């Protein structure tokens with residue numbers, strides 16, 4: 001793995017540096033990030049974004065954002081807007097904002113060029129017939145009976161396809177390459193198909209739409225892209241990319257370079273699959289904090305810096321590999337540890353009454369907001385007669401080495417006094433509802449005399465603290481590769497979202513702004529929910545625990 005401080009030389013950076021040294025593209029570096037606006041971006045896209053925008057920034061180049069909008073019906077402006085917001089949130093600025101549909105006229109004219117050169121033809125075979133004639137990995141394909149139509153006939157049919165004279169599926173335009181090619185992508189691939197669907201930008205102007213492979217290389221050339229970076233599954237498409245640009249003699253001929261896509265354990269990175277989770281309501285939406293989408297991670301409290309650090313650490317290679325979730329979580333912890341002020345919160349409260357203090361005791365203690373960084377300042381924390389502690393921090397029947405509160409035992413309240421549990425009050429069902437404690441007034445900032453008290457627990461004033469809802473998130477799936485399961489539903493982690501609705505947080509958290517981040521001492525990193533948090537009714541999401549609690 002790479003060192004994030006020092007961008008490592010991956011093989012793509014090496015290619016770019018060689019090209020700069022040889023003057024290949026006139027010292028220019030131009031990249032693009034080309035999402036299809038058919039869903040929200042996920043962490044896999046972040047890898048591509050960081051690579052494309054990162055290369056441009058590193059070598060004084062530029063990077064375009066280009067929407068690959070050639071599949072009307074599946075694409076929408078809502079998705080396009082969300083993609084723009086996510087790219088900016090990650091910290092990147094595109095040079096030009098482009099759409100493949102910007103080039104529909106040019107793509108059409110270029111297709112006519114191919115027809116005129118005898119390099120493309122209209123095929124009227126059915127989709128089924130085309131499939132059958134394509135051959136297999138071991139058998140060559142069969143040439144279509146329409147392959148040798150005259151240029152005039154092809155131009156005429158193509159124009160009438162464009163004019164909407166035919167139904168969907170009646171004809172396609174195909175490149176005329178080689179039906180016996182060992183590479184199936186070169187067996188007369190489809191360039192255009194008839195689609196009578198309203199396009200999000202061009203409306204009903206077109207009845208035909210260009211295919212991805214044809215559109216992509218031409219769009220890259222139109223934008224003078226120098227390095228067209230894509231994932232490995234396009235390696236076998238590269239000969240077609242080059243064929244189109246060679247035949248068309250476009251002004252630029254970008255170089256396609258493939259890298260391994262990101263696969264992350266315990267989640268899945270595919271818009272098509274993620275949309276199912278949203279539609280089947282397995283999650284609350286694209287921005288559910290358990291989703292691997294950028295917007296979900298943002299709502300969860302993952303930071304742009306941590307995601308960029310992650311993309312740098314995993315590096316760019318040509319080998320597909322699964323990345324452990326722990327790698328991502330380490331990046332999040334490293335960033336949040338530095339940046340988040342500390343607070344106290346009690347998730348599952350038990351009331352503690354300190355019986356040797358007056359009922360109206362209200363003492364203002366001063367807490368450092370960050371243990372390693374004084375610039376975070378200090379805050380007042382109210383210590384009162386009634387406080388809340390977490391249910392986990394008390395045990396009547398403690399396991400060995402338990403260093404928290406037990407009947408008759410002592411514990412230190414973080415930043416405050418040592419208390420001793422004198423009495424346990426239960427309800428009729430035997431549930432502990434209150435602990436009555438005494439305190440040692442001589443232990444504020446001092447060790448108790450004559451004895452050792454090892455445990456330190458967090459607490460919140462029951463009278464000055466604020467009620468809050470806290471959502472505890474965990475991995476969405478129970479197995480590392482959810483797509484290997486028979487059904488997604490069978491591998492959803494049913495405990496991946498636990499809502500704690502009667503939490504107590506210290507008063508300083510009442511004014512938190514949505515998206516503000518904190519470390520809740522001993523509990524983890526938390527963010528004020530960007531949708532639901534209100535100052536009168538705080539809602540926090542757990543971003544990540546303090547340590548990797550998942551590794552068994």
Ligand code: ATP
Pocket residue numbers: 033034035036037043044045047048068229230231260261262263269270271272
């Ligand atoms: P999905 O199946 O999620 O829709 P896609 O590749 O079809 O993925 P696009 O919108 O076409 O999605 O992708 C835009 C860019 O992001 C492409 O260059 C693609 O290679 C890249 N990309 C998508 N998924 C990943 C991934 N998991 N790792 C790295 N890059 C990715």
Ligand code: MG
Pocket residue numbers: 036
């Ligand atoms: Mg795609």
